[in-house]
Amino acid sequence: MINSKIRFVTALALAASATAVYSHGDVAPQEVDTEGLKELPKDEWLSENPYRGNKEAIEIGASAYNQNCARCHGLEAMSGGIAPDLRELTKFDDEYFVNKVRNGVQRNGMTYMPGFEDVMGQEAIWAIRSYIDKRHYEYKDKDLAELYEQAE
Template identity: 35%
Template sequence: MHSPIMSIPRGVATALRTTALTAALIGAAGVAAQQASTEPITTPVTIDLSALPVLGAPWREDNPYRGDAQVAEIGRALFNQACARCHGDDGNATHHVGTDLRRLDSYCFAKIKDLAARRHCLRDNDHYFKESVLRGKIRVGVTHMPPWEGVLTQEAVWSLKTFLESRRP
């Protein structure tokens, strides 16, 4: 009696082995990305944020610094200290494990012509960005981005978003 595995044609068996190898490599890359992003945040933020306008305790629903070039420059320095490891220097994520955050708002500008609808889209993206930074990204028990709540202030988070908006393609 033949074992079911023995009756698999040679080409199919090769394809199965290739698929298994590919899955293993993707899994290994995922583990490497996880290890890169789950290291504890032990380095304090050393960028001087004192020039940022104080926003107070309640979190804003949309970016209050949008379009402010001075805030964007502070956000750039902060981004390169805190985020570049995964998202690339100046947000250029071409060869990094993190996503290209410069494109976060691109749909709002490329597809939405109505200004009120565009403002609503930007507000949704602001909320998504804020929540992602504060709470991190954990999917199926895998941390893809550490949470920054308690490390970054509201001013710091919005300065990061302002910097990324200044880098839109």
């Protein structure tokens, strides 16, 4: 009787863990439609967000974030502890952000985050950064009007 209970509990635990693994859906990086955004140089990556405060970029970035980042960094950029809370990034972290997203994060031979440069162009990555800027303003209770004033 005890063996059958142990087998049942073990089977239940395995089924639950398999569900958790597949609950994130397709983990392959998704392309981002950046139509409508100002085109950026193809041969030179910018070190500052050219779309900061741009409402269209923020909207595109929100969708791209949900498709590519939320499974690890959390819905609405609110980390559950697995990956850094991106709402903590300030405008001074642009170069850090773009380098991590382009190249990924590896430590001790393990990939913690894949590089996205081959899947997303500069426009898409900066659009995601624009969305994260907005989430930072909301998280810190800053006036969003100040963010939108920074748009070119």
